[in-house]
Amino acid sequence: MIMVRAIVRPEKKDVLLSELSAAGFHAATVVDVVGRGKQMGIKVGDVVYDEIPKSMIMMATPAASKEKIVSIIIKYAKSSGEGSFGDGKIFISPLDGVYTVSTGATGL
Protein backbone atom coordinates (compact mmCIF):
# COMPACT_ATOMS: atom_id res chain seq x y z
CA MET A 1 0.00 0.00 0.00
CA ILE A 2 1.07 3.55 -0.65
CA MET A 3 0.02 7.01 0.47
CA VAL A 4 -0.35 9.49 -2.39
CA ARG A 5 -0.18 13.15 -1.41
CA ALA A 6 -0.93 15.50 -4.26
CA ILE A 7 -0.57 19.24 -3.86
CA VAL A 8 -2.72 20.89 -6.51
CA ARG A 9 -4.35 24.19 -7.38
CA PRO A 10 -7.48 24.70 -5.22
CA GLU A 11 -9.57 25.44 -8.31
CA LYS A 12 -8.64 22.05 -9.79
CA LYS A 13 -9.66 20.18 -6.64
CA ASP A 14 -13.33 19.58 -7.46
CA VAL A 15 -12.83 18.26 -10.98
CA LEU A 16 -9.91 16.13 -9.80
CA LEU A 17 -11.94 14.60 -6.96
CA SER A 18 -14.84 13.73 -9.26
CA GLU A 19 -12.53 12.23 -11.90
CA LEU A 20 -10.73 10.17 -9.23
CA SER A 21 -14.09 8.97 -7.97
CA ALA A 22 -15.16 8.00 -11.48
CA ALA A 23 -11.97 5.97 -11.84
CA GLY A 24 -12.73 4.07 -8.64
CA PHE A 25 -10.55 6.02 -6.20
CA HIS A 26 -13.25 7.51 -4.07
CA ALA A 27 -11.85 7.89 -0.58
CA ALA A 28 -9.75 10.99 -0.02
CA THR A 29 -8.73 13.52 2.59
CA VAL A 30 -8.30 17.15 1.56
CA VAL A 31 -6.20 19.66 3.49
CA ASP A 32 -5.86 23.35 2.68
CA VAL A 33 -2.17 24.19 2.71
CA VAL A 34 0.10 27.08 1.81
CA GLY A 35 3.51 26.67 0.31
CA ARG A 36 6.08 27.63 -2.27
CA GLY A 37 7.98 25.79 -4.94
CA LYS A 38 11.29 25.95 -6.74
CA GLN A 39 10.30 29.23 -8.40
CA MET A 40 10.57 30.99 -5.01
CA GLY A 41 6.94 32.05 -5.00
CA ILE A 42 5.43 34.75 -7.18
CA LYS A 43 7.13 38.13 -7.58
CA VAL A 44 4.91 41.11 -8.36
CA GLY A 45 7.10 44.19 -8.45
CA ASP A 46 8.94 44.26 -5.13
CA VAL A 47 6.43 42.03 -3.38
CA VAL A 48 7.14 38.30 -3.11
CA TYR A 49 4.21 36.00 -2.44
CA ASP A 50 5.69 32.79 -1.08
CA GLU A 51 2.70 31.45 0.83
CA ILE A 52 0.61 30.36 -2.10
CA PRO A 53 -2.61 28.53 -1.20
CA LYS A 54 -2.95 24.96 -2.53
CA SER A 55 -5.03 21.92 -1.74
CA MET A 56 -3.37 18.71 -0.58
CA ILE A 57 -5.28 15.56 -1.52
CA MET A 58 -4.27 12.49 0.48
CA MET A 59 -5.23 9.03 -0.72
CA ALA A 60 -4.27 5.54 0.41
CA THR A 61 -4.18 3.02 -2.46
CA PRO A 62 -2.72 -0.37 -3.33
CA ALA A 63 0.79 0.00 -4.77
CA ALA A 64 -0.46 -1.43 -8.08
CA SER A 65 -2.76 1.58 -8.61
CA LYS A 66 0.11 4.05 -8.44
CA GLU A 67 0.55 4.65 -12.17
CA LYS A 68 -3.17 5.03 -12.77
CA ILE A 69 -3.79 7.45 -9.93
CA VAL A 70 -0.72 9.54 -10.80
CA SER A 71 -1.74 9.79 -14.44
CA ILE A 72 -5.25 10.92 -13.48
CA ILE A 73 -3.88 13.59 -11.15
CA ILE A 74 -1.41 14.83 -13.75
CA LYS A 75 -4.08 14.91 -16.44
CA TYR A 76 -6.66 16.88 -14.47
CA ALA A 77 -4.48 19.04 -12.19
CA LYS A 78 -2.44 20.46 -15.07
CA SER A 79 -3.25 23.95 -16.33
CA SER A 80 -4.66 24.07 -19.85
CA GLY A 81 -2.11 23.42 -22.58
CA GLU A 82 1.39 22.44 -21.55
CA GLY A 83 0.82 23.17 -17.87
CA SER A 84 2.61 25.87 -15.92
CA PHE A 85 4.58 26.52 -12.75
CA GLY A 86 2.41 26.10 -9.69
CA ASP A 87 0.38 23.15 -10.95
CA GLY A 88 1.64 21.13 -8.02
CA LYS A 89 3.59 18.09 -6.91
CA ILE A 90 2.73 14.49 -6.12
CA PHE A 91 4.45 12.68 -3.26
CA ILE A 92 4.29 8.90 -2.78
CA SER A 93 5.20 7.28 0.52
CA PRO A 94 5.00 3.71 1.76
CA LEU A 95 2.11 2.79 4.01
CA ASP A 96 2.57 0.10 6.66
CA GLY A 97 -1.04 -0.34 7.64
CA VAL A 98 -4.60 0.94 7.36
CA TYR A 99 -7.31 0.50 10.00
CA THR A 100 -11.01 1.34 9.70
CA VAL A 101 -12.26 2.78 12.98
CA SER A 102 -15.88 1.64 12.71
CA THR A 103 -15.05 -2.04 12.19
CA GLY A 104 -11.47 -2.28 13.40
CA ALA A 105 -10.67 -4.07 10.15
CA THR A 106 -7.23 -3.74 8.62
CA GLY A 107 -6.51 -3.03 4.98
CA LEU A 108 -8.11 -0.72 2.44
Add this chain to the structure above:
Amino acid sequence: MKEIIAVIRMNKVSATKKALVEVGVAGFTATKVMGRGRLVEDLSIIAERRKTLLALSKEDEAKTEKMIVQFLDGTRLFPRRMFTILAHDEEVAKIIETIIAVNRTDNKVGDGKIFILPILDAIRVRTGETGDAAV
Protein backbone atom coordinates in the same frame (compact mmCIF):
# COMPACT_ATOMS: atom_id res chain seq x y z
CA MET B 1 9.44 4.84 14.41
CA LYS B 2 6.03 5.14 12.85
CA GLU B 3 3.80 8.02 11.90
CA ILE B 4 0.16 7.39 12.77
CA ILE B 5 -2.29 9.50 10.77
CA ALA B 6 -5.81 9.21 12.16
CA VAL B 7 -8.77 10.95 10.53
CA ILE B 8 -11.59 11.16 13.08
CA ARG B 9 -14.85 12.92 13.82
CA MET B 10 -14.67 16.53 15.03
CA ASN B 11 -16.72 15.79 18.16
CA LYS B 12 -14.37 12.98 19.24
CA VAL B 13 -11.28 15.18 19.47
CA SER B 14 -11.30 15.82 23.22
CA ALA B 15 -12.11 12.19 24.03
CA THR B 16 -9.24 11.10 21.78
CA LYS B 17 -6.83 13.57 23.37
CA LYS B 18 -7.73 12.29 26.82
CA ALA B 19 -7.36 8.66 25.80
CA LEU B 20 -3.98 9.35 24.18
CA VAL B 21 -2.66 10.92 27.37
CA GLU B 22 -3.86 7.85 29.28
CA VAL B 23 -1.76 5.52 27.08
CA GLY B 24 1.23 7.80 27.49
CA VAL B 25 1.21 9.71 24.22
CA ALA B 26 1.09 13.40 24.91
CA GLY B 27 2.52 14.81 21.68
CA PHE B 28 0.55 15.07 18.49
CA THR B 29 -0.40 17.49 15.74
CA ALA B 30 -4.03 18.06 14.75
CA THR B 31 -5.33 19.66 11.56
CA LYS B 32 -8.77 20.43 10.21
CA VAL B 33 -9.35 18.44 7.02
CA MET B 34 -12.18 17.63 4.64
CA GLY B 35 -12.61 14.10 3.46
CA ARG B 36 -14.72 11.33 2.08
CA GLY B 37 -14.62 7.58 2.51
CA ARG B 38 -15.49 4.62 0.37
CA LEU B 39 -18.86 4.81 -1.40
CA VAL B 40 -21.64 3.32 0.71
CA GLU B 41 -22.79 0.32 -1.29
CA ASP B 42 -25.15 -1.22 1.22
CA LEU B 43 -27.88 1.42 1.60
CA SER B 44 -29.46 -0.39 4.55
CA ILE B 45 -26.52 0.85 6.64
CA ILE B 46 -27.57 4.47 6.19
CA ALA B 47 -31.33 3.84 6.06
CA GLU B 48 -31.73 4.66 9.73
CA ARG B 49 -29.72 7.86 9.41
CA ARG B 50 -31.78 8.88 6.40
CA LYS B 51 -34.99 8.41 8.37
CA THR B 52 -33.70 10.60 11.21
CA LEU B 53 -32.67 13.33 8.79
CA LEU B 54 -36.06 13.24 7.07
CA ALA B 55 -37.84 13.47 10.42
CA LEU B 56 -35.75 16.50 11.38
CA SER B 57 -36.85 18.56 8.43
CA LYS B 58 -39.96 20.68 8.30
CA GLU B 59 -39.72 21.29 4.55
CA ASP B 60 -41.60 19.24 1.99
CA GLU B 61 -40.27 15.75 1.56
CA ALA B 62 -39.19 15.77 -2.07
CA LYS B 63 -36.86 18.73 -1.50
CA THR B 64 -35.36 17.22 1.64
CA GLU B 65 -35.01 13.85 -0.03
CA LYS B 66 -33.00 15.42 -2.85
CA MET B 67 -30.73 17.18 -0.39
CA ILE B 68 -30.16 14.04 1.66
CA VAL B 69 -29.31 12.04 -1.46
CA GLN B 70 -26.71 14.65 -2.37
CA PHE B 71 -25.47 14.42 1.17
CA LEU B 72 -25.14 10.66 1.17
CA ASP B 73 -24.14 9.87 -2.42
CA GLY B 74 -20.55 10.38 -1.47
CA THR B 75 -19.51 13.31 -3.64
CA ARG B 76 -19.58 15.72 -0.73
CA LEU B 77 -16.57 16.23 1.54
CA PHE B 78 -17.16 16.07 5.27
CA PRO B 79 -15.17 17.95 7.93
CA ARG B 80 -12.89 15.79 10.04
CA ARG B 81 -9.91 16.24 12.31
CA MET B 82 -6.58 14.70 11.32
CA PHE B 83 -4.24 13.63 14.10
CA THR B 84 -0.57 13.04 13.33
CA ILE B 85 1.20 11.07 16.05
CA LEU B 86 4.81 9.91 16.07
CA ALA B 87 5.32 6.70 17.99
CA HIS B 88 7.90 4.02 18.74
CA ASP B 89 7.28 0.74 16.90
CA GLU B 90 6.16 -1.15 20.02
CA GLU B 91 3.61 1.51 20.99
CA VAL B 92 1.80 1.54 17.64
CA ALA B 93 -0.59 -1.36 18.33
CA LYS B 94 -1.66 0.12 21.67
CA ILE B 95 -2.31 3.55 20.18
CA ILE B 96 -4.37 2.12 17.31
CA GLU B 97 -6.47 0.08 19.75
CA THR B 98 -7.09 3.18 21.85
CA ILE B 99 -8.09 5.37 18.90
CA ILE B 100 -10.44 2.69 17.58
CA ALA B 101 -12.03 2.13 20.99
CA VAL B 102 -12.66 5.82 21.59
CA ASN B 103 -13.88 6.76 18.12
CA ARG B 104 -16.18 3.89 17.28
CA THR B 105 -19.86 4.93 17.04
CA ASP B 106 -23.12 3.23 16.13
CA ASN B 107 -23.32 5.02 12.78
CA LYS B 108 -21.43 2.21 11.01
CA VAL B 109 -19.88 4.62 8.48
CA GLY B 110 -17.79 7.76 8.81
CA ASP B 111 -15.86 6.87 11.94
CA GLY B 112 -12.56 7.46 10.21
CA LYS B 113 -9.38 5.77 9.08
CA ILE B 114 -5.97 5.23 10.61
CA PHE B 115 -2.85 5.14 8.43
CA ILE B 116 0.55 3.87 9.57
CA LEU B 117 3.57 5.26 7.72
CA PRO B 118 7.24 4.48 8.31
CA ILE B 119 9.44 7.39 9.43
CA LEU B 120 13.13 7.39 8.58
CA ASP B 121 14.32 9.84 11.22
CA ALA B 122 13.13 12.44 13.68
CA ILE B 123 15.06 15.31 15.19
CA ARG B 124 14.23 17.29 18.31
CA VAL B 125 14.91 20.94 17.51
CA ARG B 126 15.74 21.95 21.10
CA THR B 127 18.51 19.42 21.76
CA GLY B 128 19.37 18.05 18.33
CA GLU B 129 18.65 14.47 19.44
CA THR B 130 17.87 12.13 16.55
CA GLY B 131 16.11 8.81 16.05
CA ASP B 132 14.03 7.10 18.72
CA ALA B 133 15.24 9.48 21.43
CA ALA B 134 13.58 12.39 19.67
CA VAL B 135 10.12 10.88 19.61
